[in-house]
Amino acid sequence: MLWIAGIFSLLVAAAGWFYLFYSNAAAKLVGVEGARTNALRVRLRRVGGTAMILLGAAFYVACDAILREQVRLRLFLGMMLAVLALMAVTLVLGIIDLRLTRQLRKTQGRIEKE
Secondary structure, rough: OHHHHHHHHHHHHHHHHHHHOOOOOOHHHHHHHHHHHHHOOOOHHHHHHHHHHHHHHHHHHHHHHHHOOOOOOHHHHHHHHHHHHHHHHHHHHHHHHHHHHHHHHHHHHHHHHH
């Protein structure tokens, strides 16, 4: 059963790794949006990628703690709280990115109408 948690954790961490190092979509918007807003967007995406990598690791440690013969309940509860917090961080960063995109679309709509 631990191998399923391991595969899931590895997939989450790999997605975070890709998001952290290989996602260049935000950097390509530098000509479209302001430099300050674009730098904020790039930083937020890097923090989101780091949070996803940590999320994968925390989930694996939590599953390992609960599936051992001698259950380590405190470690499991601590890691599940970390998983919950990291999921919240990832969600909030995604919402902020969506709001920045909405503002960019509104700005682009005004420019095209003029």
